[in-house]
Amino acid sequence: MFEKKFFFNTKKYSIISNGVVTKKSPSNIALIKYWGKKQNKIQIPLNSSMSYTLGEVYTVTRLSFSMIERKKRSIKLFFSGKEKKSFLPKILKFFHRISFYCSYLQYFNFVIETYNNFPHSSGIASSASSMSALSLCIMEIEKKLVSSLKEDFFLKKASFLSRLGSGSACRSIYPGLVVWGYHKSIKNSNNLYAIPYPYKVHPIFTKILDTILVIDETPKKILSSTGHQFMSNNPYAKSRLKCAHKNMNRLISILKMGDFKEFGKLIEHEALTLHAMIMTSDPYFLCMKPNTINVLYKVWDFRKQSKKNLYFTLDAGANVHLLYPIKEKKFILKWIYSELFSFCKKIIESFCQ
Template sequence: MRTNCFFYRKKKYSIDPNGVITRKSPSNIALIKYWGKHNKKIQIPLNSSISYSLEGVYTVTRLIYHLKERKKRNPSIKIFFSGKEKTSFLPKIFEFFHRISFYCSYLLDFNFIIETYNTFPHSSGIASSASSMSALALCIMEIEKKLVSSLKEDFFLKKASFLARLGSGSACRSIYPGLVVWGHHKSIKGSNNFYAIPYPYKVHPIFTKMVDTILIIDEKPKKILSSKGHQLMNIHPYAKERFKCANKNMNHLISILKVGDLQEFGELIEHEALTLHAMIMTSRPYFLWMKPNTLNVLYSVWNFRIQSKKNIYFTLDAGANVHLLYPIEEKKSILKWIYSDLISFCTKIIESFCY
């Protein structure tokens, strides 16, 4: 389906036959979760979502391009991850290039080498596809910028988000810093299903300085990838109610972000995280991404919060690992507790910020 044709770039151009582009892009953590899409090929969400982009948790991608000697329909692509060739990544990359070729027809005239690495484990539930596909989309837009010197920054970012979405839905949110919205929601001006936008409304200062400490419970790639989970929402018995709940929670979050209510914020993001996993556990076939130590961390957070009165809350993406969100003012005491009481439940701790 050829949606948003104003992103189409005609084939007539003049560009250096060889080039190298490097871009980095962050992972993100969704507060209101996107789970389920209309059609896997065009990546249209069944509910709106909002996320924080994360400092220090990112993918770096180096895109090397060479003009083809002979015209062929498809480009030649090699991909290296952390210095090793990864042929297993090629099907997804070829599918991505196929999807975006209508909007970036110039890609068909080049061959590519993609060199990429993460600062965190891939395919383990920390949105590695979001950071990797958004980094690649930014590289591609840098090529387009060489073609069109008058390209405006706003268009550059919108189209990068649009392209990233066609590789991984949540990748469209990683194009921007801060709080980012993807998916049409009647209460958020400018929100749409084709690309993400920076959150357009007032945000209380407390939510502009949030810490995200990530506990790596399991570094191994997930046995069941998120793409499979999204597909199962099309036949899920509770899907319609989930989409209604997500939209209602988005309205609630708009109010929370404005007034700065940390307790309401925490309760809402924990509810969203557990709802996501409830959908996973009640799919057909059903499955479970949480590990025993995931649950140990969640119960520990609940108990510590009651005893200490600290504003620490958890959220999870589609995996076993846990994100702990809390205000920067409480970082010292909370981080001390994390390293003393939670270290035994995880293999690694990643300190990050929501920026």
């Protein structure tokens, strides 16, 4: 009952009849991937994960609320200016999950207006930024109702609520390196909400650029939420979980020592392991496109010839994240545009906050 004790606000609510709140929340890119959720649990990961929160890749959500005059609550959702009824089932499921922790929601009608500045459902963690933005809006309403709300509680609960909408969304609440899921080597890590990475990090890892190659803008045929379920029948799941635990320990050491080459090798291994799990699930499926593979080979060849610190990672989609130190930006970015632009629809220049 830890969740109820910590996140159920027992303080008296103020009375408000209507209002509007707006929040902007970034996407994130996982370095240690989580893939698979515990059965019979709501959004509890099989393994801990760590991500960088991204700048310049975000969702903006405007949440209008008004007191219910009739018995039935109304929720409408507009995406990029158009009503999107196909998104509503996920939103309604989210509101149902969080109703125990946000009892005040039952008294309001809602209009959700949201947009991304990047393609949705294509493997750039659009659900992470959208659900975290919505959760931050909900917490802003709670803050209006409970003026004494502390910032630490605000962020923890926002992360907790986000998780109930999209697992990786809980990491988008905080900037920088963020951890979600219990790991014995990371203080205060837990499965209920994310925390900022609590240990000292070598300066080289505080100035990382992420250039995103949008190989495919179309929504994925199989959403991540479905893909997670397939891990329950994956014959390699146990080995993957051991590997993820080991890689988290390795990453903790790497972040302290500042070894960028080992960092790069690790995140590439994690990305390819994620896709190995996708390709060996039952049913199996494939997220990569031919140009994804072309880009990976080009990056490997470039790194071998130039000795530059350019490494890739992938989410559960076709698009490629290229991570490299800011001090090597000029040379690497020029090469990306000249050699990789032909393989993708667009290039998004971002950075790790």
